[in-house]
Amino acid sequence: MKVEAKILLGLGLFFGLMCAVYWNWSLENAGGVMMFAAMLLGFLPGSYYYWWSRRMKQRPEDNPQATQTQGAGVVGAFPGSSIFPFVMGMGAFFVVLALVFGIWLLVPGLGLVVWALLGGTAEGRRGGQH
Amino acid sequence: MTDVLDPPVHVEPHDGGHEEHHGPTGILNWLTTTDHKVIGLSYTVTAVIMLVIGGLFAEIIRGQLATPNGTLVSLAQYNELFTMHGSVMIYLFAGPFAFGALANIIVPIQIGAPDMAFPRLNALSYWLYLTGAITMLSGFFTAGGAANFGWVGYAPLSNSLNTPGAGADLWIGGLLLTGFSAIFTGVNLVATIFYLRAPGMTMFRMPIFTWNMLVTAILILLAFPVLTAGLIMLYADRHFGTHIYSVAGGGVPVLWQHIFWFWGHPEVYILALPFFGMVTEIIAVFSRKPVFGYKGMIFATLTIAALSLGVWAHHMFTTGVVLLPFFSIMSLLIAVPTGIKMFNWIGTMWRGQIWFSTAMLMAIGFLFTFLIGGLTGIYLASPPLDFFTHDTYFVVAHFHSVVMALVLAGMAGLYYWGPKITGYLLNEKIGKAQFWFLFIGSQVFTIPLYILGLQGMPRRMAVYPHDPQWKMLNDLSTLGAVLIGLSTVLFVVNVVVSWKKYPAGDNPWDAHTLEWFTTSPPPHHNFYRLPQIRSERPTWDHNHPEHRALHHGEHEPAHENAGAKQ
16 A cells, blocks of 8 residues: 555655746646645545555555465455446436526436435445345 | 455365356346446447547548538538537547546456446446437537537637537536546546455556556546536536636636646546557567566656646647746656657567567557657647647647557557457458558548648638648548548458457467456456466466566576466
């Protein structure tokens, strides 16, 4: 996890320096704000990963000598199928169409989104379908 | 819950190590699947359809320009065509093909993962992409036609006064949906690569393609939210009476350009880096050598990505309100890591036993074409030269050299990984014919455009003055576009002719990385067993223990407790 942390921290450092140079040199603010945000996107997860990497046990994927048996066991929940991403996608589709063709399309759009949120959450609690 | 990475070591299939999938079948399977391979295949088919649609628009554009006062389409239709050609190719083909299609299928398998980290989010990404594509293209069926302000949507041309109608709104809406699709895919790729690698698959053992996809995913997370915010503000200007991009209300039109290109230039690398990764894998496999300068490649990729976010305003030199030296220096610097990559690709081939398969030919074609596109990009990083060539066909030629290089690389990827995905090889003879049509067509298409640009022909014009040389150059470019179109026809013919004809086996190329260790196509959750991972070439190490990678300080392979011997 240390390498992952260093990549993100390096990113944050680069954009921090760039932001400082650009902010002082240029005459507009948009670029500086965007680089400041990019710096945060590097530092926020990067510092969390770094903090965590110093406290956690070495993971098998970070160990160059790890054997496959060290990765045995449950690695996560991977549902084989679910209708709710499709429902959510259709809901988002109708929401966007509502922006163009009429606010009434928000009714089926948001309806589908809420259905997908509730159904997907319930499905997740059950562990998903295989 | 599933327990997939549970093989005893690497050889004996483990009873509990995998599971059969008993989900829905047919259309319901397609609607409900969360398997990254099926989703990736859906992305592939959709993206190739988008390539064909965008290609048809290009053929009509070139048909119109074959004569100085072309009448194939009206001026208004021409505006719609070049707008939607660019939009379809950039937003709906190149990006989704790279990070939606191939990355989705290949990355989890390359790192020994059972699936993407968030399978349902992955499925949602696809549905947002598909509905975004339908939304954007449906503009053609509205009364006012599709969006017609160029694929960059510059304000104030894109406001409701200059571009009224549903077509522009559908363009914005479609882009919002595909943007969220990209962001979700970015999140998924980062989480998958950070958390689902197999034991022993350290970061510096990951294949270059996976590395490039990680960096691409981070770029997506940095760049796409900015575009999304910009689009919401554009929509607000069009419908809610705000004046964010309008001088009349105290807004700043050039702010759109800053926002658009802060996304738009990293987008160039979001498109390019995955294809760089594909080419790296292919060149190494078909040169029978490891990647030359593996770590150098990774650091070059990271450097390109970082620099790409600091060069956006080189697209805006002629606005007169940008910091020319800053953006010029940063843009020129990108040539350094890109040059390192070019050097390493050649270094990988150097003294290798090169196998000129279709995939390898396409990869070599990429090197030539990308070199032309890259070098002309360096010209454009210089403000005095950019002032001279801005908005001329020189710029069009430059980025078409780059994207044609990416099409060559994408085709290389399809020929290389297609057998892994489908279980069947494509016909090599037809593939090689396709390569020559595509490669020669790309050069015949773009090189006349460079000359036209240097002679001052402006882009986005449906008609041009009667000049015999301009006509001849335009005709040549049209001929190139026809050759490229024929190459696409050959690809479709190849798919039909080769359909389930040439079984591929698990590793038809004697390739290096983990995806070639599993079956073709891979089973549900990808692996029945995994080899020991001791280098960036675990499958090669397993299949060729006598030639496996040596550890630091190690001299005799027999001393190593190799995975194959356990």
